[in-house]
Amino acid sequence: MNDTASPTGASAPAADFSTSRLEAFSDGVFAIAITLLVLDLNVPEPEGLGGRSLASALAHQWPAYFAYLVSFLVIGIIWINHHAMCSLARRVDRRTLFANLGLLLTVSVIPFPTRLLATYLVARHEDAHTAAAVYAASMVAMSIAFSLLFLAFTRDARTLHTPVPPEAMRAARRRFGIGGLCYLATVGLAFLSPVAMLAVHALMALYYCFDQLAHARPAR
Amino acid sequence: MNDTASPTGASAPAADFSTSRLEAFSDGVFAIAITLLVLDLNVPEPEGLGGRSLASALAHQWPAYFAYLVSFLVIGIIWINHHAMCSLARRVDRRTLFANLGLLLTVSVIPFPTRLLATYLVARHEDAHTAAAVYAASMVAMSIAFSLLFLAFTRDARTLHTPVPPEAMRAARRRFGIGGLCYLATVGLAFLSPVAMLAVHALMALYYCFDQLAHARPAR
Amino acid sequence: MNDTASPTGASAPAADFSTSRLEAFSDGVFAIAITLLVLDLNVPEPEGLGGRSLASALAHQWPAYFAYLVSFLVIGIIWINHHAMCSLARRVDRRTLFANLGLLLTVSVIPFPTRLLATYLVARHEDAHTAAAVYAASMVAMSIAFSLLFLAFTRDARTLHTPVPPEAMRAARRRFGIGGLCYLATVGLAFLSPVAMLAVHALMALYYCFDQLAHARPAR
Amino acid sequence: MNDTASPTGASAPAADFSTSRLEAFSDGVFAIAITLLVLDLNVPEPEGLGGRSLASALAHQWPAYFAYLVSFLVIGIIWINHHAMCSLARRVDRRTLFANLGLLLTVSVIPFPTRLLATYLVARHEDAHTAAAVYAASMVAMSIAFSLLFLAFTRDARTLHTPVPPEAMRAARRRFGIGGLCYLATVGLAFLSPVAMLAVHALMALYYCFDQLAHARPAR
Numbered sequence: 001m002n003d004t005a006s007p008t009g010a011s012a013p014a015a016d017f018s019t020s021r022l023e024a025f026s027d028g029v030f031a032i033a034i035t036l037l038v039l040d041l042n043v044p045e046p047e048g049l050g051g052r053s054l055a056s057a058l059a060h061q062w063p064a065y066f067a068y069l070v071s072f073l074v075i076g077i078i079w080i081n082h083h084a085m086c087s088l089a090r091r092v093d094r095r096t097l098f099a100n101l102g103l104l105l106t107v108s109v110i111p112f113p114t115r116l117l118a119t120y121l122v123a124r125h126e127d128a129h130t131a132a133a134v135y136a137a138s139m140v141a142m143s144i145a146f147s148l149l150f151l152a153f154t155r156d157a158r159t160l161h162t163p164v165p166p167e168a169m170r171a172a173r174r175r176f177g178i179g180g181l182c183y184l185a186t187v188g189l190a191f192l193s194p195v196a197m198l199a200v201h202a203l204m205a206l207y208y209c210f211d212q213l214a215h216a217r218p219a220r
Numbered sequence: 221m222n223d224t225a226s227p228t229g230a231s232a233p234a235a236d237f238s239t240s241r242l243e244a245f246s247d248g249v250f251a252i253a254i255t256l257l258v259l260d261l262n263v264p265e266p267e268g269l270g271g272r273s274l275a276s277a278l279a280h281q282w283p284a285y286f287a288y289l290v291s292f293l294v295i296g297i298i299w300i301n302h303h304a305m306c307s308l309a310r311r312v313d314r315r316t317l318f319a320n321l322g323l324l325l326t327v328s329v330i331p332f333p334t335r336l337l338a339t340y341l342v343a344r345h346e347d348a349h350t351a352a353a354v355y356a357a358s359m360v361a362m363s364i365a366f367s368l369l370f371l372a373f374t375r376d377a378r379t380l381h382t383p384v385p386p387e388a389m390r391a392a393r394r395r396f397g398i399g400g401l402c403y404l405a406t407v408g409l410a411f412l413s414p415v416a417m418l419a420v421h422a423l424m425a426l427y428y429c430f431d432q433l434a435h436a437r438p439a440r
Numbered sequence: 441m442n443d444t445a446s447p448t449g450a451s452a453p454a455a456d457f458s459t460s461r462l463e464a465f466s467d468g469v470f471a472i473a474i475t476l477l478v479l480d481l482n483v484p485e486p487e488g489l490g491g492r493s494l495a496s497a498l499a500h501q502w503p504a505y506f507a508y509l510v511s512f513l514v515i516g517i518i519w520i521n522h523h524a525m526c527s528l529a530r531r532v533d534r535r536t537l538f539a540n541l542g543l544l545l546t547v548s549v550i551p552f553p554t555r556l557l558a559t560y561l562v563a564r565h566e567d568a569h570t571a572a573a574v575y576a577a578s579m580v581a582m583s584i585a586f587s588l589l590f591l592a593f594t595r596d597a598r599t600l601h602t603p604v605p606p607e608a609m610r611a612a613r614r615r616f617g618i619g620g621l622c623y624l625a626t627v628g629l630a631f632l633s634p635v636a637m638l639a640v641h642a643l644m645a646l647y648y649c650f651d652q653l654a655h656a657r658p659a660r
Numbered sequence: 661m662n663d664t665a666s667p668t669g670a671s672a673p674a675a676d677f678s679t680s681r682l683e684a685f686s687d688g689v690f691a692i693a694i695t696l697l698v699l700d701l702n703v704p705e706p707e708g709l710g711g712r713s714l715a716s717a718l719a720h721q722w723p724a725y726f727a728y729l730v731s732f733l734v735i736g737i738i739w740i741n742h743h744a745m746c747s748l749a750r751r752v753d754r755r756t757l758f759a760n761l762g763l764l765l766t767v768s769v770i771p772f773p774t775r776l777l778a779t780y781l782v783a784r785h786e787d788a789h790t791a792a793a794v795y796a797a798s799m800v801a802m803s804i805a806f807s808l809l810f811l812a813f814t815r816d817a818r819t820l821h822t823p824v825p826p827e828a829m830r831a832a833r834r835r836f837g838i839g840g841l842c843y844l845a846t847v848g849l850a851f852l853s854p855v856a857m858l859a860v861h862a863l864m865a866l867y868y869c870f871d872q873l874a875h876a877r878p879a880r
Binding site: 243244247248250251252254255256257258259261263266269273274275278288289292296299300303306307 | 458461464465467468469471472473476479534537538541544545548549550551552555556559560563566567570571574
Binding site: 018021022024025027028029031032033036039094097098101104105108109111112115116119120123126127130131134 | 687
């Protein structure tokens, strides 16, 4: 991390970047990924309706709406927690920028497994399991990337507004560990019931939204 | 970050987030949703023209232009009013972030009912009614989400720059109620005349643009 | 413009909004519109190549690259000039927000005429003329919207950092008038030579980039 | 706006724009281009699977994932280096805005060669070479645009926070020259092995990420 070229470097932590552009770029990626999900909601072709009504064709697309809602919720929650995490930091170093890029990779790819799951959730069993496992695996990747980013943010106390107390760090690590294991378990669940896998992700997103970073924030 | 670092918390409301990233993320979603609408304007395939001229094929697509314009106007108005609402607040709490996420869900989904309506506005009656009802229902959802966000923003006077006077709050609630009922009425209108439903939304958007949040703004 | 609710309103111009969110939202729309253009560059289907090589199929798509470049340049120039115009203002009123929304409408629709022109530039004459006329007309609309926005920005000197001197205003109006007439002339040119129409827009964009708002900026 | 309002203009360089909107617009384009890449990950049609499983159809798409990852990495690195470069400048002039627009053109077009390469990486040799050469050429264009932007940023020392020392400028120029030659070499490599060409770009992106602008940053 020789990116400051400071001859002394004594008082300068290797954290050269303000958080503002990291937030601006991340907000852009989150906002686009969450909005691109709508492109996966297909309008049935008039010629493809056959004898069916549009209402019945739309109702038949329920897996697409379900997957859309869960992925929207997941990305929204990650954004809120990302927001909370960034507010801890005064400056970020290049390592954090890369960890952030890793998170953005796993976030911006979410429309792909979402579309996959929407298409195959009610297909023949084997393919529905494959699609669900890919979806769950992408959530595992996102969960790992978020944990790595948290570690990058909190690694050097000098880059934070207020040091995170050790017990809060331990609690946060425990949480991330448990969360990661739960996500991993949904990969297995994907092979039992793709619909249950999706429902569990909806529930976990709601749980995370109320809880995840609360204990990592500085005491007031 | 001394805005919530009070050890006693006596004067610190449970509003931990600055409005700036909420605005940045929301601006991103609004901007993307409003710009993705253009993907619903189809270029007729040269092979699909048959004997027709391109001009006639383009003219035949008028429902797509009409739906595009109305949805563009609606999203633009919501953005302006969102802008005005955010300027009331000093800080936002987690509850407001979630209410905002609810609004963004209803905004970012708008390209889907827009495409649906563009495709089916002049289809056989039953399907045109379905598409129009879905469009109107998505506007009802958006209207409800906006009202909930307004309540979340104004719930705790300590998070505002200037308290909203009670009579202004009552007036705002009356407005939101009347607006919601009007939106709901367009769901019924969708089954009578999809085109009239769309025209009413254009008119309501114009009305809201001049009026909606005027009475909720603090006196200066 | 009763949107300030100030009982006296004496010292408060009807300009309640900071320029920052107007800029953020506009930047988002400009950035998305300019980037969505890439979706119009089609990758030839491997099955559709027939006996041709990919290189020849790609070369055959030159109208798409030409239209892409011109539209990219046009949106980029509008963004730069929008940037310059916004830097004149201290505050914006609701009328300016609406004029800005009008400009964003004409900007965000540009991918549609671009795709249309890319598809039909070398089609049979009649359809190429139609596509070129639609493209030129969308530029006329954009030019009108930009002029209206300039008027909205400069209407009330109290909202500006420094008043624009009258001679600069007259010069700017003359420029906008001449620019608008040139754009209008390209609609006619579209019926003579669609390719020449596109080339003129490329040249005009380059001319505007060096010149348009230079004379409207405050004297130093 | 007293930053250039000097009546004499003696100390005011011809740099009229703050870097903030340049960064906001650029962040938007980077964020959208990097997120649009996901649209190139196709979900196989259920009807198109034939006898194959979805898992095998997804595995068969490995060139798309590889190209996605490399392009994501490349755009992410350019963003990080753009971020570092912008932090050098206090103000930007119109020439820099245009150089930046040139970079954004080469960045926002990346989803096109990426899709091209994903489609043709394992096609018949001749077409794979064409697609790979187009991909490599687009990286050459991006590299040239980045170098030009660096020159525009550092041309006038008065627009920088701290002058870049001459030896750092020479080192940066040497780096850009060597980088450009390496990129150029990958165009040749594209005709030998498209897969190797892509792998080299992945490695170069990783190298750049740790190194490129380190020596151009001011000492603190």
